[in-house]
Amino acid sequence: MSGGTSSDAALVLDRCHELDRYSAHPVHLERTHLTRQHAQANEVVAGWMADAGLRTWVDAAGNVCGRREGREPGLPALLLGSHLDTVPDAGSYDGMLGVVMAIAVAQRLHDVELPFALELIGFSDEEGSRFGTALLGSQAVAGHWLEDWWDLRDRDGVTLHQAFLDFGLDPRRVHEAARQPHELVGYLEAHIEQGPYLEARDEPLGYVTTIAGARRFRLSVVGEARHAGGTPYARRRDALVGAAEVITEIERMARASGDADEHDGCIATVGRIEVQPGAVNVIPGRADLSLDLRAANDEARDAMWARMERRLEEMCEARGLRFEAQERHRAPAAPCAPWLTDAVVAGIGSTGQQDPLGLWSRAGHDAMAMARITDIGMLFLRCHDGISHHPDEAVLLEDVEVGLDAFEAAVRATAASYAARELRSSPA
Numbered sequence: 001m002s003g004g005t006s007s008d009a010a011l012v013l014d015r016c017h018e019l020d021r022y023s024a025h026p027v028h029l030e031r032t033h034l035t036r037q038h039a040q041a042n043e044v045v046a047g048w049m050a051d052a053g054l055r056t057w058v059d060a061a062g063n064v065c066g067r068r069e070g071r072e073p074g075l076p077a078l079l080l081g082s083h084l085d086t087v088p089d090a091g092s093y094d095g096m097l098g099v100v101m102a103i104a105v106a107q108r109l110h111d112v113e114l115p116f117a118l119e120l121i122g123f124s125d126e127e128g129s130r131f132g133t134a135l136l137g138s139q140a141v142a143g144h145w146l147e148d149w150w151d152l153r154d155r156d157g158v159t160l161h162q163a164f165l166d167f168g169l170d171p172r173r174v175h176e177a178a179r180q181p182h183e184l185v186g187y188l189e190a191h192i193e194q195g196p197y198l199e200a201r202d203e204p205l206g207y208v209t210t211i212a213g214a215r216r217f218r219l220s221v222v223g224e225a226r227h228a229g230g231t232p233y234a235r236r237r238d239a240l241v242g243a244a245e246v247i248t249e250i251e252r253m254a255r256a257s258g259d260a261d262e263h264d265g266c267i268a269t270v271g272r273i274e275v276q277p278g279a280v281n282v283i284p285g286r287a288d289l290s291l292d293l294r295a296a297n298d299e300a301r302d303a304m305w306a307r308m309e310r311r312l313e314e315m316c317e318a319r320g321l322r323f324e325a326q327e328r329h330r331a332p333a334a335p336c337a338p339w340l341t342d343a344v345v346a347g348i349g350s351t352g353q354q355d356p357l358g359l360w361s362r363a364g365h366d367a368m369a370m371a372r373i374t375d376i377g378m379l380f381l382r383c384h385d386g387i388s389h390h391p392d393e394a395v396l397l398e399d400v401e402v403g404l405d406a407f408e409a410a411v412r413a414t415a416a417s418y419a420a421r422e423l424r425s426s427p428a
């Protein structure tokens, strides 16, 4: 172990803040997929990767990548990464911390011979803030790409296809970002917890057992726009009042589904609503809502959606409204691989923190896309008050210090168990 120094943890935090500069807004942080700010962040991150001794490139899906060889060239790679895109009005750490910590770990291991290549990746889109579909960067790397996605549009009507071209990427070559399972040893990601559980235990680090399976929908409640004054109540088909009932019912059903602190509950969020025609003196004729639905396992989530959809349809029908649901995103729950989890737990243990908390991640991560093609493991760092997707996101310098030690030790533990496995499987 090279041991943590506050200087490399301080550098990690400084770099996260340096990335804040690449934002679509002067005041708050917003950096979305394939924008100018994304290109700027990629360039800066590639420079840091190069300083850590990595060969760098931007792949065919806009992810920034770096690689150093293992004890011989061309070996499969252990991948470390997270994402560089943000939600609107974001904090500085969701995603960026994992990328920047990975660079610091690569720097620490600069002169260490490893039984695999070490690759780093800053994913281009995890949040889905621009095109509504999440994990576009990591799904491209996992070789999972749907042709329909090219027609997704951002709020300005720009298609994903056009955004690729504007970014200097060739949409016909997106498959070149895909990695094959035999090229990879596994994927490790460090991330802020984005919840309150580590802080409640007064512990800096934890590990992830599984990542929530998520589905996202566009829900529409369709009524009829009419004069706000002249239409008697009996004749009103107010889509917004219907949507209000829909939203409350979604929350009621999710709350009643079990304890989301344990493994049996579902979590449902309506985060966006748009009303047509959106005038003060017109009864709303249409309301479009987003729904984000998560659970520790896909069966619980899907059963909830089946019940919810029926119930919401009935509610709307009772008000003379039409209910429609269009699925926009689906990611299966992704369990972490036991051998990488052991490495992460050993990494945490090496810092003196014993018996760490294992959490199911309510948040989505690039690791869940990567799980399609390789084993995954995740290290969580405590964040202040569990706040995330908010500018008040905060991590402690001392937590980043032990986080770096644990991450580095996890890579070393992965190397040890990988080498032992190789030895067992090689002919005598």
Ligand code: GLV
Binding pocket: 126, 127, 362, 363, 364, 365
């Ligand atoms: C990403 O942060 C998500 O969980 O939605």
Ligand code: MN
Binding pocket: 087, 094, 127, 389
């Ligand atoms: Mn996020």
Ligand code: MN
Binding pocket: 083, 094, 095, 126, 191, 364, 365
């Ligand atoms: Mn994230």
